[in-house]
Amino acid sequence: MKFVYLSLIVFLSLTINVLAANAVAANAVAANAVAANAEAVNNRAVNDERFVADYFPSGKQGNYGVIVLTGSAGGKTNEMAEAIANLGYPTLSLAYFRDGPLPEALELIPLEYFEAPKQWLMDQKETRADGVLILGLSKGAELALVLAAHDADYKGTVAVAPSSVVWSGIPKDTSTIAQASSSWSLNGKPLDHVPYVSRTGLKKAGLSKMVYWHTASLANAEAVEKALIKAENIHSPFLLLTGGKDSVWPAKHMAESLCGKANTPENASVCTHINYDEAGHMAGLEHFTLGESTQSTSPVYKDIATFLQAIQ
Secondary structure, three states: HHHHHHHHHHOOOHHHHHHHHHHHHHHHHHHHHHHHHOOOOOOOOOOOOOOOEEEEEEOOOEEEEEEEEEOOOOOOOOOHHHHOOOOOOOOOEEEEEOOOOOOOOOOOHHHHHHHHHHHHHHOOOOOOEEEEEEEOOHHHHHHHHHHHHOOOEEEEEEOOOOOOOOEEEEEHHHHHHHHEOOEEEOOOOOOOOOOOOOOOOHHHHOOOHHHHHHHHHHHOOOHHHEOOOOHHHHHOOEEEEEEOOOOOHHHHHHHHHHHHHHEEEEEEEOEEEEEOOOOOOOOOHHHOOHHHHHHOOOEEEHHHHHHHHHHO
């Protein structure tokens, strides 16, 4: 087990700053998903003091609603939400930190926070009332899988650049990250998480890139074992999308681990993993557009649409 985590040293290139930058970039490139689409969805801010979100109706009745979660940049990813709504799924673009009254830091975000928006979406007249779907990007993918493992109301999950573990939170003052608690909490208690080790020794050894910092953190086998997301508790279909040239974290290897735990002889196909060999961290969403010229050629678009349409 220790060898597996140490072997990630040539694969992982995550930094907190790079992760945030990638999340910002993901939101920016997702704008292409709607820029080429002639029929814009009319979204509206949700007037509910319990959560911060924008709603994108689809104009279709009877589909599950979809909750979309951004990554470590925080806020909402409305461009991606509009893209999903244009597939015919009413979509809630949900913020969970760094937006209005929400926490500034990605630390100890309570899983209970997501109950109200989930129920709100199920209560809409155009959505199904027996559950929702959820799509997360990077850090949001980690969160989506955590939620699905805790709550059977999530009837399908799309995780783009997923993690197989719960990571330490990202405090507002990142110089204190080695002392940070978990990203998520439940019943007032932090979820088990992989903490970040100090970078001092790594820098002295000439290993200044954050890739080595995260690799060293993953070498904490005891913490990793406790922090593993319980994919075996996810009984609804989930789709993991990864890039073979991911320079942020080893999403491909973590996706393989997740599917290995979830797919059993009794339920052999609950988890589907698709890796795009030439794609980066966002698994090709950098090129995800909804124009007619790209709908038939974008593998990411087709795979997301096919997965959603297969859920009954």
